[in-house]
Amino acid sequence: MCVSARCLVLSILLLYSSVSFTDQVLIEPIVSDPVPIERDSSSYLQYDDGIISWFIWFGTYRGVWFNVEDFMPGATGFEIEYSEFWMYHHSSYPWDTSNFYAEVWNGDSQGPLVQLDVQELIAIHYAPVYALYDPALQAESDFWVMENTEMSAGGWPSNLADGTPPLVPHSHYGNGWFELGDFFFRCCGEALGVALERVTWGEIKAVF
Numbered sequence: 759m760c761v762s763a764r765c766l767v768l769s770i771l772l773l774y775s776s777v778s779f780t781d782q783v784l785i786e787p788i789v790s791d792p793v794p795i796e797r798d799s800s801s802y803l804q805y806d807d808g809i810i811s812w813f814i815w816f817g818t819y820r821g822v823w824f825n826v827e828d829f830m831p832g833a834t835g836f837e838i839e840y841s842e843f844w845m846y847h848h849s850s851y852p853w854d855t856s857n858f859y860a861e862v863w864n865g866d867s868q869g870p871l872v873q874l875d876v877q878e879l880i881a882i883h884y885a886p887v888y889a890l891y892d893p894a895l896q897a898e899s900d901f902w903v904m905e906n907t908e909m910s911a912g913g914w915p916s917n918l919a920d921g922t923p924p925l926v927p928h929s930h931y932g933n934g935w936f937e938l939g940d941f942f943f944r945c946c947g948e949a950l951g952v953a954l955e956r957v958t959w960g961e962i963k964a965v966f
Protein backbone atom coordinates (compact mmCIF):
# COMPACT_ATOMS: atom_id res chain seq x y z
CA MET A 759 0.00 0.00 0.00
CA CYS A 760 1.32 3.42 -0.84
CA VAL A 761 2.08 5.74 2.01
CA SER A 762 -0.68 8.18 1.20
CA ALA A 763 -3.32 5.49 1.47
CA ARG A 764 -2.41 5.00 5.09
CA CYS A 765 -2.38 8.68 5.96
CA LEU A 766 -5.54 10.53 6.74
CA VAL A 767 -6.44 14.14 6.79
CA LEU A 768 -7.73 14.90 10.22
CA SER A 769 -9.82 17.95 9.55
CA ILE A 770 -11.53 16.65 6.46
CA LEU A 771 -12.50 13.46 8.24
CA LEU A 772 -13.76 15.26 11.29
CA LEU A 773 -15.69 17.93 9.45
CA TYR A 774 -16.91 16.02 6.42
CA SER A 775 -17.48 12.46 7.45
CA SER A 776 -19.31 11.74 4.21
CA VAL A 777 -16.16 12.28 2.17
CA SER A 778 -14.98 9.06 0.64
CA PHE A 779 -11.24 9.31 0.44
CA THR A 780 -9.29 7.13 -1.90
CA ASP A 781 -5.55 7.44 -1.90
CA GLN A 782 -5.29 11.04 -0.95
CA VAL A 783 -7.46 13.85 0.35
CA LEU A 784 -6.89 17.58 0.14
CA ILE A 785 -5.14 18.89 3.19
CA GLU A 786 -6.90 21.42 5.35
CA PRO A 787 -4.53 22.45 8.15
CA ILE A 788 -5.98 22.78 11.62
CA VAL A 789 -4.72 23.94 14.99
CA SER A 790 -1.10 24.34 15.92
CA ASP A 791 0.45 22.91 19.07
CA PRO A 792 -2.46 22.29 21.44
CA VAL A 793 -0.18 22.27 24.47
CA PRO A 794 2.32 25.13 24.61
CA ILE A 795 5.58 23.95 26.06
CA GLU A 796 7.73 26.03 28.36
CA ARG A 797 11.19 25.89 26.91
CA ASP A 798 14.46 26.97 28.46
CA SER A 799 17.38 28.57 26.68
CA SER A 800 18.52 25.27 25.24
CA SER A 801 18.20 24.74 21.52
CA TYR A 802 14.93 23.24 20.42
CA LEU A 803 15.06 21.50 17.06
CA GLN A 804 11.97 20.81 14.96
CA TYR A 805 11.35 20.54 11.24
CA ASP A 806 7.54 20.54 11.51
CA ASP A 807 5.73 23.87 11.42
CA GLY A 808 3.44 23.05 14.35
CA ILE A 809 0.32 22.72 12.20
CA ILE A 810 -0.97 19.17 11.97
CA SER A 811 -2.27 17.75 8.71
CA TRP A 812 -1.60 14.03 8.66
CA PHE A 813 -1.22 11.02 10.84
CA ILE A 814 0.59 7.93 9.67
CA TRP A 815 1.07 4.36 10.82
CA PHE A 816 2.94 2.99 7.83
CA GLY A 817 6.26 1.26 8.49
CA THR A 818 7.86 -0.38 11.49
CA TYR A 819 10.31 2.50 11.89
CA ARG A 820 9.46 6.15 11.41
CA GLY A 821 12.08 8.77 12.06
CA VAL A 822 13.33 12.28 11.51
CA TRP A 823 16.87 12.88 10.33
CA PHE A 824 18.28 15.94 12.10
CA ASN A 825 21.13 17.91 10.60
CA VAL A 826 22.18 20.35 13.34
CA GLU A 827 23.66 22.69 10.76
CA ASP A 828 20.14 23.36 9.45
CA PHE A 829 19.57 25.16 12.74
CA MET A 830 23.07 26.27 13.83
CA PRO A 831 25.60 26.53 10.99
CA GLY A 832 29.03 25.38 12.11
CA ALA A 833 27.78 23.06 14.85
CA THR A 834 29.75 19.84 15.03
CA GLY A 835 27.32 17.88 17.19
CA PHE A 836 24.34 18.06 19.49
CA GLU A 837 23.97 17.20 23.16
CA ILE A 838 20.40 15.87 23.37
CA GLU A 839 18.56 16.42 26.65
CA TYR A 840 15.23 15.05 25.53
CA SER A 841 13.32 13.98 22.45
CA GLU A 842 9.63 14.62 21.91
CA PHE A 843 6.98 12.63 20.03
CA TRP A 844 3.47 13.66 19.01
CA MET A 845 0.92 10.93 18.27
CA TYR A 846 -2.68 10.94 17.16
CA HIS A 847 -5.37 8.36 17.84
CA HIS A 848 -8.40 8.21 15.54
CA SER A 849 -11.37 6.09 16.64
CA SER A 850 -11.74 4.63 13.14
CA TYR A 851 -8.11 3.49 13.16
CA PRO A 852 -7.48 2.43 16.77
CA TRP A 853 -4.06 1.56 18.10
CA ASP A 854 -3.39 -2.05 19.05
CA THR A 855 -0.81 -0.71 21.51
CA SER A 856 0.18 2.66 22.91
CA ASN A 857 3.71 1.50 23.60
CA PHE A 858 6.61 2.18 21.31
CA TYR A 859 10.39 2.43 21.44
CA ALA A 860 11.87 5.90 21.22
CA GLU A 861 15.29 5.59 19.62
CA VAL A 862 18.18 7.93 18.83
CA TRP A 863 20.82 7.01 16.30
CA ASN A 864 23.81 8.72 14.76
CA GLY A 865 23.60 8.80 11.00
CA ASP A 866 23.10 11.13 8.06
CA SER A 867 20.53 11.08 5.25
CA GLN A 868 21.72 7.63 4.25
CA GLY A 869 20.11 6.26 7.41
CA PRO A 870 20.70 5.50 11.07
CA LEU A 871 24.06 3.86 11.79
CA VAL A 872 24.92 3.77 15.50
CA GLN A 873 22.30 3.55 18.20
CA LEU A 874 22.71 5.98 21.11
CA ASP A 875 19.60 5.23 23.14
CA VAL A 876 16.34 3.28 23.24
CA GLN A 877 13.48 3.79 25.70
CA GLU A 878 9.97 2.40 25.88
CA LEU A 879 7.36 5.15 25.94
CA ILE A 880 3.57 5.19 26.18
CA ALA A 881 1.97 7.40 23.56
CA ILE A 882 -0.76 9.89 24.41
CA HIS A 883 -3.37 11.11 21.94
CA TYR A 884 -2.56 14.56 20.60
CA ALA A 885 -0.04 15.48 23.27
CA PRO A 886 3.73 15.20 23.51
CA VAL A 887 5.56 12.34 25.17
CA TYR A 888 9.22 12.64 26.03
CA ALA A 889 12.31 10.49 26.28
CA LEU A 890 14.66 12.11 28.80
CA TYR A 891 18.42 11.63 28.64
CA ASP A 892 20.52 12.00 31.78
CA PRO A 893 23.32 12.31 31.09
CA ALA A 894 22.60 14.01 27.77
CA LEU A 895 23.29 12.02 24.61
CA GLN A 896 26.36 13.09 22.65
CA ALA A 897 25.13 13.00 19.08
CA GLU A 898 27.00 13.86 15.94
CA SER A 899 25.88 16.71 13.68
CA ASP A 900 23.62 14.26 11.84
CA PHE A 901 21.37 12.00 13.89
CA TRP A 902 17.94 10.37 13.89
CA VAL A 903 15.06 10.53 16.36
CA MET A 904 12.89 7.50 15.67
CA GLU A 905 9.74 5.66 16.63
CA ASN A 906 10.10 1.88 16.56
CA THR A 907 6.65 0.24 16.39
CA GLU A 908 7.72 -3.41 16.54
CA MET A 909 5.50 -3.93 19.62
CA SER A 910 2.51 -3.32 17.31
CA ALA A 911 1.09 -5.59 14.62
CA GLY A 912 0.24 -2.60 12.42
CA GLY A 913 2.66 0.26 12.91
CA TRP A 914 0.89 1.86 15.89
CA PRO A 915 0.78 4.26 17.58
CA SER A 916 0.24 6.62 14.64
CA ASN A 917 2.27 9.82 14.65
CA LEU A 918 1.50 13.31 13.46
CA ALA A 919 2.92 15.21 10.50
CA ASP A 920 2.49 18.70 9.11
CA GLY A 921 1.42 19.47 5.53
CA THR A 922 4.36 21.53 4.37
CA PRO A 923 7.00 19.34 2.72
CA PRO A 924 10.54 20.72 2.98
CA LEU A 925 12.81 21.07 -0.04
CA VAL A 926 14.93 18.30 1.44
CA PRO A 927 12.80 15.58 3.07
CA HIS A 928 13.72 14.74 6.66
CA SER A 929 10.92 12.37 7.67
CA HIS A 930 11.26 8.70 6.79
CA TYR A 931 8.73 5.87 7.20
CA GLY A 932 11.09 2.97 6.69
CA ASN A 933 10.46 2.32 2.99
CA GLY A 934 11.05 5.87 1.83
CA TRP A 935 10.91 9.56 2.62
CA PHE A 936 7.55 10.95 3.66
CA GLU A 937 7.17 13.67 1.06
CA LEU A 938 3.87 15.16 2.22
CA GLY A 939 5.22 16.93 5.29
CA ASP A 940 7.35 16.64 8.41
CA PHE A 941 6.80 14.32 11.35
CA PHE A 942 6.29 15.86 14.78
CA PHE A 943 9.46 14.36 16.25
CA ARG A 944 11.55 17.01 17.97
CA CYS A 945 14.49 17.29 20.34
CA CYS A 946 16.07 19.72 22.75
CA GLY A 947 19.65 20.19 23.87
CA GLU A 948 22.83 22.14 23.22
CA ALA A 949 24.76 22.47 19.99
CA LEU A 950 28.39 21.43 20.18
CA GLY A 951 31.18 23.34 18.49
CA VAL A 952 29.43 26.68 18.14
CA ALA A 953 29.93 27.88 21.72
CA LEU A 954 33.55 26.79 21.68
CA GLU A 955 34.19 28.86 18.59
CA ARG A 956 32.68 31.89 20.26
CA VAL A 957 34.91 31.45 23.29
CA THR A 958 37.96 31.03 21.12
CA TRP A 959 37.12 34.12 19.13
CA GLY A 960 36.66 36.08 22.36
CA GLU A 961 40.05 35.02 23.59
CA ILE A 962 41.68 35.95 20.34
CA LYS A 963 40.14 39.42 20.46
CA ALA A 964 41.34 39.85 24.03
CA VAL A 965 44.89 38.93 23.12
CA PHE A 966 45.10 41.11 20.05
Ligand SMILES: [Ca+2]
Binds near residue numbers: 805921
Ligand atom coordinates in the same frame (compact mmCIF):
# COMPACT_ATOMS: atom_id res chain seq x y z
CA1 LIG B 1 6.94 21.20 7.13
